[in-house]
Amino acid sequence: MAGIYLHIPFCTQKCHYCNFFSLASKKNTAAFVSAICNEIVLQKDYLQNEIISTIYFGGGTPSLLNNSDLKNIFENVFSTFKIEENAEITLEANPDDLKIDKIKELSDSPINRLSIGIQSFFDDDLQFLNRSHSSNQASEAIFNAHKQGLSNISIDLIYGIPTLTDKKWKENIKIAIDSGVQHISAYSLTVEANTAFDLFIKKGRIKAPEEEQAARQFEILMDTMNNQGFIHYEISNFCKEGFFSRHNSNYWKQQKYLGLGPSAHSFDLDSRQWNVANLQQYIQSINAGNIPFEKEILTASQKYNEYIMTGLRTIWGVNLKEVKLKFGEEFLSYLNKNSQKYIADKTMELKENALILTEKGKFLADGIASDLFID
Ligand code: SF4
Known part of the structure; x- marks a missing residue:
């Protein structure tokens, strides 16, 4: 079993906590899509003919890609690798992109799992995090996905946010469960170096997240999810029976994966390698026929x-x-x-x-x- 990860580095705006390689602009999307399609071919031997059981579009915000870009990428992936018939194919999406027409397009594509970055169903939390969507858009996105018949939906939530009281957190979890999604990932807010939050805290503009609040809210999360019949199968991940994220489970079980796109990591059991985290350098290097990566042989x-x-x-x-x-x-x-x-x-x-x-x-x-x- 092996997986493919595709890193789509574009976002509508930069969230204050984010330290992923992503750009708050869609400039250069066409050049990027052309480059990642070339990289697919350049990397054709990395997984040594293994059958691919999972494909994951992460980022960034992959739901910003239009239909023809996605089609182009799929054509290259399917013609280059052997893809298992029932492969899990996930796309990360932001709620503001998931209007009904977009979901229709996605449900007509090979994508069979959506991972929606909800984070909170409260507008003050979303503004604090500098998310690009509103709480209404969050609920609408899940509603639209269900309406279109998508039956494998995961959502992300964040706890430990200074604006998130325990009462609001319980409400967030309840809304998430009542929405009927099959999978919930919940992460504690962490302040990473060189993020906007890191700067705000250093300047005294906001308080640092409190460990006690995060621990309390993790306990609330575990208790509620266990009572509601979700399986707590990884510290930050809960699902209904049969809806484990196969892609992430493969990471945790140390299976091989190939990462494509700027900053994407790959693992072949013996070494780890990662592409350059710079869009211009990535595009130029791939177009010249070279994969711009560094590699570490693991002891x-x-x-x-x-x-x-x-x-x-x-x-x-x-x-x-x-x-x-x-x-x-x-x-x-x-x-x-x-x-x-x-x-x-x-x-x-x-x-x-x-x-x-x-x-x-x-x-x-x-x-x-x-x-x-x-x-
Ligand atoms: S949408 Fe995701 S990748 Fe983009 S800035 Fe926000 S957290 Fe980062």
Whole structure:
């Protein structure tokens, strides 16, 4: 199983928390589409003829692409790679793009899963985050997608926002569940370097997000989603039975993927590589027949650390048999020895030969994972 990720770097405006490579402009879209189609062909051997089970358009805001651009990209992907018949094909979309005509176009394309960046159903939160849509547009987008018969919809929400009270957060979760979506990703607001929020906090214009608020709202989230029959299958991801994100699950299970477009990362089990995060350089280099990337060969320790980091965040946990098989006896005994204290304090449990975080442990996931790393 392998996946393809396509990075579409255009946005209507820049959200204050965003540190993805994206530009608040649609200038150069035609040159970009032509370049990414060329890159598809240049990268044809990266996945060594593996069958592609997932395709993911991320960004940026892929819903800004028009129908003919998407068609062009699909033609190149389908003629270059072997795509599984029931491949999961996701497009990230912003609510303000999802008018009924756009959704009709998308539902006539190979796309069979939408990931909508809602973030909040309250206008004051959306303005605080500098999102380009309103709360009405958020609800309308989900309504339109259902009306058009799309039956695999994910939405993103953010908590820990200074404007988001616990009461509003509960309301956000309720609206999300009542909307009938099959998958919800919920992230805690983090302030990344060189974002607008980073600058505002340094200048004293806004308060930094509070850890206590984020922890409280994570607890509200877990309790409500569990009560409503959603499966908490990764720290930030919840779904109804049968609606796991196959694409992201492949990342967490360390499967191969090819990333196309500026800043996109690729992984072939032994190395990781990433394209230049600059649109002009990307287009020029691809048009000259060169993929502009840097590459890192992963050491055994790095591979093990990534396996621990991603595995512990999931419902499947870290499988000890697999650790032995992939990394050997020495890594396994290190893990066994160092995980005992977490089993003793009930932040972790050993179930069917896998180390899995308990509800209590999920609050401490990153800290526990890094404590189990090998230098
Ligand atoms: S829409 Fe997404 S990619 Fe674009 S600026 Fe906002 S968070 Fe970043």
